[in-house]
Amino acid sequence: MAGEGADRPRLVVLGCGFGGYSLLYDLHRERWDATLITPRNYFLFTPLLPSAVTGTVEVRSILEPARRRLRGVRVLEGLAETVDFEQRRVTCAGAVSGERFSVPFDTLVIAVGAAVADYGVPGxxxxxxxxxxxxxxxxxxxxxxxxxxxxxxxxxxxxxxxxxxxxxxxxxxxxxxxxxxxxxxxxxxxxxxxxxxxxxxxxxxxxxxxxxxxxxxxxxxxxxxxxxxxxxxxxxxxxxxxxxxxxxxxxxxxxxxxxxxxxxxxxGNAAVPLLASLGLPLTPRGRLAVTPFLGVADHPGVYALGDCAAAGEPPLPATAQVAQQQGEYLARALDRGRAGRTVQPFKFKAAGMLAYIGGGQALADLPKVKWSGRGAWLFWRSVYLTKLVSPANKAKVLFDWLKARLFGRDLSRF
Ligand SMILES: Cc1cc2nc3c(=O)[nH]c(=O)nc-3n(C[C@H](O)[C@H](O)[C@H](O)COP(=O)(O)OP(=O)(O)OC[C@H]3O[C@@H](n4cnc5c(N)ncnc54)[C@H](O)[C@@H]3O)c2cc1C
Incomplete structure (x- = not known):
């Protein structure tokens, strides 16, 4: 395993979503002793999850196994339960067996996403x-x-x-x-x-x-x-x-x-339970308050990004786009920081929003263009095809779309 025994800083990333995955993918991994802690052993491309409900795309086509493209990263399948910031250790429960284990860190990135809010509605x-x-x-x-x-x-x-x-x-x-x-x-x-x-x-x-x-x-x-x-x-x-x-x-x-x-x-989103137990500064909506550099105030070497973090005022929206850009930014920032180079604050570049609205139509709310209908749907498909993280995902999704078009969606109940 790369990193073991070497004098590289121990980087621990919690969560294999848009934030955590893009950070580890973009990082100069050979310079870090990197560990990913994740309850599921894959990255999920959520924008196409609604299409997986109906079988327009297969679930497997929008998953990317965590170990395949994050070479050199130790992947531990577990759920982070507590963090001891004094001892700099994360305690986790194994995803399969529930066994407890703890992992030391020099740098910690919290990228645990969000839970679904129930707003206290009974039932x-x-x-x-x-x-x-x-x-x-x-x-x-x-x-x-x-x-x-x-x-x-x-x-x-x-x-x-x-x-x-x-x-x-x-x-x-x-x-x-x-x-x-x-x-x-x-x-x-x-x-x-x-x-x-x-x-x-x-x-x-x-x-x-x-x-x-x-x-x-x-x-x-x-x-x-x-x-x-x-x-x-x-x-x-x-x-x-x-x-x-x-x-x-x-x-x-x-x-x-x-x-x-x-x-x-x-x-909508609610905070995942881990956040409240950390003793770190939270916003009224339960997200971790972070500095413009995505750091947690008064906790050197601790960062948070994506849906679980509130960056900027008002906070940036909880979207894949924000989480991914933050992951890419933090990868560069950590590498630069290690090399003793200056680091600029994170800046979000809004590329616009897309949504599928059924019947082969979509919306594209872009900075300069507002677009709806069939053309926007073709655009929606081509954007997501390019955004899927691996060539395997892209090929599978393209094939799924073709399959659904030619043969219809499978209605077997299993
Ligand atoms: C159905 C659906 C459709 C969406 N469509 C879009 C879209 O079209 N465009 C868009 O911009 N956004 C979309 N989003 C939102 C987008 O998915 C999120 O904003 C994005 O995933 C946030 O990235 P993240 O890395 O913060 O969290 P996530 O991608 O949610 O990843 C967090 C990871 O942390 C893990 N985790 C949780 N708790 C722990 C713990 N205690 N220890 C270790 N790991 C933990 C989770 O298992 C998960 O893998 C959609 C979301 C959903 C649900």
């Missing part, structure tokens, strides 16, 4: 599915197919069928919008052919507490999405606050029960 933990991991994508896909199987049972009245085939997505941000669009595509482009008698009972409802969808996008693009959804048959309920999620539906402020068979909760 979210018990009765909803989330969309943040491979397991989530698989559970949603299975859940949709299960509801069709349940709706086919003979003897149900139309109301029961309708309830089982109502899919509610809570949260009108990019994840909720893309998930609603993909589920709607799956039902109407694919499932409808296998269950022609049930297709007209199926509906997708997108619920958003605020007055509009996609608040981080340009207003005109958000309005376009609303009209596009209405035309396509996705019901949008804005200014509809969810007060509870029950076994058979979503309760809205005012008392209405939106009866449904499956609820997907896309409510």
């Amino acid at each position: 979210v933990a018990e009765h909803t599915l989330k969309l943040a991991s491979v397991e989530d994508a698989r559970a949603i896909r299975r859940g949709i197919l299960e509801q069709f199987a349940r709706a086919e049972i003979p003897g149900l009245d139309p109301e029961q069928v309708r309830q089982r085939l109502t899919f509610v997505v809570c949260g009108g941000g990019p994840t909720g919008v893309e998930a609603a669009a993909e589920i709607h595509d799956l039902i109407h482009e694919e499932i409808a052919q296998s269950y022609p008698e049930l297709a007209s009972s199926a509906r997708v409802v997108l619920v958003e507490a605020l007055g509009r969808l996609l608040t981080s996008f340009d207003q005109a693009l958000a309005e376009y999405t609303l009209q596009h959804f209405k035309r396509g048959g996705i019901e949008v309920r804005t200014s509809a606050k969810v007060t509870a999620v029950e076994k058979d539906g979503v309760r809205l402020l005012g008392g209405e029960l939106l009866a449904c068979g499956l609820v997907l909760w896309a409510g």
